[in-house]
Amino acid sequence: MxxxxxxxLHPRFETILTPEAVAxxxxxxxxxxxxxxxxxxxxxxxxxxxxxxxxxxxxxxxxxxxxxxxxxxxxxxxxxxxxxxxxxxxxxxxxxxxxxxxxxxxxxxxxxxxxxxxxxxxxxxxxxxxxxxxxxxxxxxxxxxxxxxxxxxxxxxxxxxxxxxxxxxxxxxxxxxxxxxxxxxxxxxxxxxxxxxxxxxxxxxxxxxxxxxxxxxxxxxxxxxxxxxxxxxxxxxxxxxxxxxxxxxxxxxxxxxxxxxxxxxxxxxxxxxxxxxxxxxxxxxxxxxxxxxxxxxxxxxxxxxxxxxxxxxxxxxxxxxxxxxxxxxxxxxxxxxxxxxxxxxxxxxxxxxxxxxxxxxxxxxxxxxxxxxxxxxxxxxxxxxxxxxxxxxxxxxxLSLDGIQQTISLQGVRTNVTVALRYLAAWVGGTGAVAIEHLMEDAATVEISRAQLWQWVHHRSQLAEGPQVTRELVERVIEEEMTRLTQGQDDVQVARYEAARDILTQVALEEYLPGFFTNYGYVRYLTDRPLRMKGPLNPQDLRQSERVPATAAAGQGAA
The missing domain is CATH 3.20.20.360 (Malate synthase, domain 3)
Incomplete structure (x- = not known):
């Protein structure tokens, strides 16, 4: 093995990554x-x-x-x-x-x-x-x-x-x-x-x-x-x-x-x-x-x-x-x-x-x-x-939603989009907790936003304003928010928002609903560049750590 x-290896990493600790x-x-x-x-x-x-x-x-x-x-x-x-x-x-x-x-x-x-x-x-x-x-x-x-x-x-x-x-x-x-x-x-x-x-x-x-x-x-x-x-x-x-x-x-x-x-x-x-x-x-x-x-x-x-x-x-x-x-x-x-x-x-x-x-x-x-x-x-x-x-x-009005608004769609884009742009830049509109957002709150978008599109949920939530509607809102959020930003920040849009599209608008946005975002944008995965990815591409040799897995099962 x-x-x-x-x-x-950055400064002081040798303090943590000692041979004994890694073993x-x-x-x-x-x-x-x-x-x-x-x-x-x-x-x-x-x-x-x-x-x-x-x-x-x-x-x-x-x-x-x-x-x-x-x-x-x-x-x-x-x-x-x-x-x-x-x-x-x-x-x-x-x-x-x-x-x-x-x-x-x-x-x-x-x-x-x-x-x-x-x-x-x-x-x-x-x-x-x-x-x-x-x-x-x-x-x-x-x-x-x-x-x-x-x-x-x-x-x-x-x-x-x-x-x-x-x-x-x-x-x-x-x-x-x-x-x-x-x-x-x-x-x-x-x-x-x-x-x-x-x-x-x-x-x-x-x-x-x-x-x-x-x-x-x-x-x-x-x-x-x-x-x-x-x-x-x-x-x-x-x-x-x-x-x-x-x-x-x-x-x-x-x-x-x-x-x-x-x-x-x-x-x-x-x-x-x-x-x-x-x-x-x-x-x-x-x-x-x-x-x-x-x-x-x-x-x-x-x-x-x-x-x-x-x-x-x-x-x-x-x-x-x-x-x-x-x-x-x-x-x-x-x-x-x-x-x-x-x-x-x-x-x-x-x-x-x-x-x-x-x-x-x-x-x-x-x-x-x-x-x-x-x-x-x-x-x-x-x-x-x-x-x-x-x-x-x-x-x-x-499981109960008794008495809850299941009201979905266009502003609710827009909030989910803008919060996800703003957070994910910070996330690909290395920041995991972000203050947005006086609230501390982290990965969990973004998971709510993107999963709701997927669910609403999947069910073609009706907005309070009348229209149904479709992929086309969400894509239009994404484009509008991208224009607003990137206005006046430098190239580095614009690139981060482009990455954010890619992640959001992958985990909120595709046919398959991933369990978490972090798996895709991590291998695409947060690993060191030589390790980043490029091209189309399927769920199996994100499960490399689960490919345990059969003989090893059998031995572990008895542990």
Whole structure:
């Protein structure tokens, strides 16, 4: 087995890409690449069955797990007892320093949706986390002033990329390897012991999980990683994002599979809305969602999912963490800023009243508002995991759009187009979290926009203004927005918008609805130039990391 680093080596990359660290990642890939490939195929097979009419329901074969009141997850790890406010940001030096000084209890250092997965971003993020774990993270601004992240720093939780993504810049026998294992493996190898010695530990957020079998895979990765480094079993703690519709039906089972390493579930609201659209994109009109700003946490299927999440977590002793407040209050006038912060406070107070133990925010300026909102319900307590709530949520409730007006407007189409173009232009330029119209947009919110466009075109949904949504209509709106957005821009920015239009067209207007826009965008625009794929691409071209030799896959299946 030959492991090759294909990416360009930038300053300090040698700190992260040591022979020992790379061998550790390769060992994880060697043990689990086959199971990962099988589970990703299981995802696709299940998606086809649901599109063909299969009903979503709680799994009968795991009812004993759901009905057994005796088991709980592990106690919170050191530094994880108080999670009232978690600040999510890319793992850049500037944002990392701001996060560490923000007053939040947790810094969610995001290598997933808030990071454009260019090679330099991925490994530079690891460098920054290496420094943060050692209390050495600092940032020098344009005026030459240096800020340090040393004022009562929060606990770090790192979010790796999802199982569906590959890392083309590291290859084993020519095959790209799992991006999840690269992100997890490098961080764990370099920082686990340091974090433990500092009174915390190696903690993770697990994204895009679609079944308890995928949670079991993560648990087995944790067991092997701890064994290889001689770290006691159960040291790792993971919080699972319930951000796919299928995972909502398996919350108990996901906690059970990770019970020795689990610390909670999070209501990943934006990805969850996207998953609802993607899951039912080819089903009947009854599943078509209205303009994205009309889908809120009080929409019936969203309300049911959060109620079930809180009840499930507290039944099992886990933290229930609320979704992000996405406002960017620093770019608004005073009146708008005050109104936005009032909305955030009301939303966070509602979450706390529903039983959540903490919540995400996407900007340091919102931390204090979040903490005050939770204090109105929790008082001096740091959580409410001991408050059990009875849940009577049914499968029908988790899918319900009862009472929702499925109104689609031309402005809704235009908003989806312009947000996607603006975000994707920044994304191909290397930025993964972008402030657009006073909101922090990341990959998940763009997934909503492009999936809605695909669904509306597929169903020829009728606009409130009268016309149907067709490919021709969306293409016209794209051209209009491209003209507006590129006016007066330099050649570099225009090229980025052209790339954004290409990605949006590929993932929103073609006959096939891709699972994620990131797979295509990554191989076309974010890999180092010698590795970029050119010409027409089909789904198999994007699954090179799943081409595991049969003999290796067979060996892994017994692991």
């Amino acid at each position: 030959t492991t090759t680093i294909r990416g360009t 550790f990642v390769a060992a994880l890939d060697g043990a689990f690449a086959g199971r990962r490939a099988e589970l990703l195929q299981d995802r696709r097979d299940r998606a086809r069955r649901i599109s063909a009419g299969e009903k979503l329901d709680f799994l009968p074969e795991t009812s004993r797990i759901r009905n057994d009141p005796s088991w709980t997850v592990a106690a919170p790890g050191p530094g994880l007892t108080d999670r009232r406010c978690e600040l999510v940001s890319p793992a850049t030096r500037k944002m990392g320093v701001h996060a560490l000084r923000s007053g939040a209890q947790v810094w969610l250092a995001d290598l997933e949706d808030a990071t454009a997965p260019a090679w330099e971003n991925v490994i530079t993020g690891q460098v920054n986390l290496y420094d943060a774990a050692r209390d050495q993270l600092e940032y020098t601004d344009e005026d030459g002033e240096t800020e340090h992240g040393r004022l009562n720093p929060p606990t770090i939780i790192m979010r790796p990329r999802g199982w569906h993504l590959c890392e083309k810049h590291i290859a084993i026998d020519g095959r790209p390897i799992s991006a999840s294992l690269v992100d997890f493996g490098l961080y764990f190898f370099h920082n686990a012991r340091t974090l433990i010695d500092s009174g915390a530990g190696p903690y993770f957020y697990l994204p895009k999980i679609e079944s308890h079998a995928e949670a079991r895979l993560w648990n087995d990765v944790f067991v092997m990683a701890q064994d290889l480094l001689g770290i006691p079993q159960g040291t790792i703690r993971a919080t699972v994002l319930i951000e796919t519709l299928t995972a909502a039906f398996e919350m108990d089972e996901i906690l059970y599979e990770l019970r020795d390493h689990c610390s909670g579930l999070n209501a990943g609201r934006w990805d969850y809305i996207f998953s609802y659209i993607r899951t039912f994109a080819q089903r009947g009109d009854e599943f078509v969602l209205p303009d994205r700003d009309r889908v809120t946490m009080t929409t019936p299927f969203m309300r049911a999912y959060t109620r079930l999440l809180v009840a499930t977590c507290h039944k099992r002793g886990a933290h229930a963490i609320g979704g992000p407040a996405a406002v960017n209050p620093t770019r608004q006038d005073e009146e708008s800023r005050h109104r936005a912060m009032s909305q955030v406070r009301a939303e966070k107070e509602r979450e706390a009243a529903e039983g959540f133990d903490g919540s995400w925010v996407a900007h340091p300026a919102v931390v204090d508002t979040c903490l005050k909102a939770y204090a109105t319900v929790l008082g001096e307590r740091t959580c409410q995991r001991d408050v059990n709530r009875v849940s009577d949520i049914t499968a029908r409730d988790l």
